[in-house]
Amino acid sequence: MDCPTCEAMVDAYVDGExxxxxxxxxxxxxxxxxxxxxxxxxxxxxxxxxxxLPAEPAPDLLRARIERELRTIAxxxxxxxxxxxxxxxxxxxxxxxAVSIGWLGGSLVGQGGRETDELVAGYIRVAMSEHGVDxxxxxxxxxxxxxxxxxxxxxxxxxxxxxxxxxxxxRLDVIDGRKVAVLVYRHNQHRxxxxxxxxxxxxxxxxxxxxxxxxxxxxxxxxxFEMRAVADLAPVDMKAFATAVDAAVxxxx
Amino acid sequence: MGRMSDAPKPDGGxxxxxxxxxxxxxxxxxxxxxxxxxxxxxxxxxAQEAMLRALRYFHSFRGEEARPWLLRIVRNTWIDLRKRNxxxxxxxxxxxxxxxxxxxxxxxxxAGDRRRQIAAALAALPAESREVLVLREIEDLSYKHIAAxxxxxxxxxxxxxxxxxEKLAVELKGRLERRDHxxxxx
Numbered sequence: 001m002d003c004p005t006c007e008a009m010v011d012a013y014v015d016g017e018x019x020x021x022x023x024x025x026x027x028x029x030x031x032x033x034x035x036x037x038x039x040x041x042x043x044x045x046x047x048x049x050x051x052x053l054p055a056e057p058a059p060d061l062l063r064a065r066i067e068r069e070l071r072t073i074a075x076x077x078x079x080x081x082x083x084x085x086x087x088x089x090x091x092x093x094x095x096x097x098a099v100s101i102g103w104l105g106g107s108l109v110g111q112g113g114r115e116t117d118e119l120v121a122g123y124i125r126v127a128m129s130e131h132g133v134d135x136x137x138x139x140x141x142x143x144x145x146x147x148x149x150x151x152x153x154x155x156x157x158x159x160x161x162x163x164x165x166x167x168x169x170x171r172l173d174v175i176d177g178r179k180v181a182v183l184v185y186r187h188n189q190h191r192x193x194x195x196x197x198x199x200x201x202x203x204x205x206x207x208x209x210x211x212x213x214x215x216x217x218x219x220x221x222x223x224x225f226e227m228r229a230v231a232d233l234a235p236v237d238m239k240a241f242a243t244a245v246d247a248a249v250x251x252x253x
Numbered sequence: 254m255g256r257m258s259d260a261p262k263p264d265g266g267x268x269x270x271x272x273x274x275x276x277x278x279x280x281x282x283x284x285x286x287x288x289x290x291x292x293x294x295x296x297x298x299x300a301q302e303a304m305l306r307a308l309r310y311f312h313s314f315r316g317e318e319a320r321p322w323l324l325r326i327v328r329n330t331w332i333d334l335r336k337r338n339x340x341x342x343x344x345x346x347x348x349x350x351x352x353x354x355x356x357x358x359x360x361x362x363x364a365g366d367r368r369r370q371i372a373a374a375l376a377a378l379p380a381e382s383r384e385v386l387v388l389r390e391i392e393d394l395s396y397k398h399i400a401a402x403x404x405x406x407x408x409x410x411x412x413x414x415x416x417x418x419e420k421l422a423v424e425l426k427g428r429l430e431r432r433d434h435x436x437x438x439x
Binding site: 008010011012015017042043045046047049050051052053054055056057058059061062063065066069070073074075211232233234 | 263264265268269271272276279280282283284287293294297300301304305308367368371372375386389390391395396411412414415418419421422425
């Protein structure tokens with residue numbers, strides 16, 4: 001075997017793509033060819049290094065979005081899809097378990113991992129179900145009074161349609177053992193969950209935005225409220241959302 | 254693949270089969286999309302769009318291996334989305350070498366400097382080299398399946414892999430030298 005022939009076979013050999021007889025011929029040729037031995041080592045090393053890269057599984061939110069589409073398509077073409085609701089419920093349950101014990105577990109530093117886990121789990125509940133809200137309305141005069149008597153504070157509620165974030169509704173959640181208000185907004189086909197509660201500090205703090213598995217997470221403090229927003233948005237859109245919330249709250253004082 | 258309007262509307266039974274045959278490869282579709290787009294948000298949008306397209310084309314699935322079949326749809330969807338976004342006027346190489354930051358190492362939870370350098374080097378490769386390495390080393394496809402995804406002869410796949418590994422070695426060496434001289438990462 002001449003060197004160009006054995007050179008052409010190096011990568012196929014590394015990848016196990018040579019027939020047994022070709023492999024044997026290649027190995028014999030290799031003994032007389034230091035250049036091809038060097039190539040073989042280099043190709044093996046590159047292959048090995050790439051295989052060290054950890055696999056990145058599909059984010060739970062993507063899975064949930066696809067599930068929602070499949071369910072809609074299956075439901076639209078049948079009058080009733082027996083068992084679908086139950087399977088969906090089971091899937092939702094396993095998703096939430098995955099979220100609370102899996103990739104989010106303790107992986108977010110600084111903010112207190114549990115709070116973030118709870119926020120993201122709450123967001124997935126919002127994003128995954130068709131409604132995801134306890135009170136569905138784009139009218140702040142419907143959403144804001146709904147919280148009265150359900151939680152011990154009155155959250156500022158504004159429709160942000162003008163800014164590209166129409167209000168979808170509101171719901172309750174429990175963060176760190178406390179009942180809190182969650183406002184749900186929409187941006188194109190994406191949903192945003194804004195969780196807010198009274199702060200112990202009156203100083204405003206600008207929004208910091210982190211990205212994690214396709215989620216954007218924003219936290220900030222404005223006008224005496226702790227604000228936490230979660231969505232499958234680009235960071236720049238999340239920033240625009242936080243700015244829009246702040247402007248509406250300030251204008252309403 | 255036929256035009257969209259030729260496709261019968263998927264019914265509940267089709268969705269059921271799709272769930273058991275194609276949906277298990279969502280991780281692979283997302284992984285490939287992640288390296289094609291080099292952005293976690295774009296990758297989710299691409300994977301979702303490709304999955305829905307796969308469902309619409311599922312009637313043309315003939316029981317071949319589902320993973321390469323799906324990955325080919327991911328790739329075609331990616332090409333279509335780029336065209337729609339007006340990116341087709343730039344030659345592939347120019348477009349790909351311009352934005353070379355790759356997946357954010359923090360986000361990807363890539364532990365350790367070495368892995369970070371490898372990921373950055375792979376992300377910096379032109380699309381043609383990057384995708385063939387991703388299909389081979391990360392998705393672990395055979396040459397035959399890579400040829401099916403890329404719609405190329407097996408011989409071309411083989412030579413592309415060889416060239417791509419050489420490019421990766423050069424890229425990685427450059428990065429490690431920059432680092433050893435205390436220069437910031439590219």
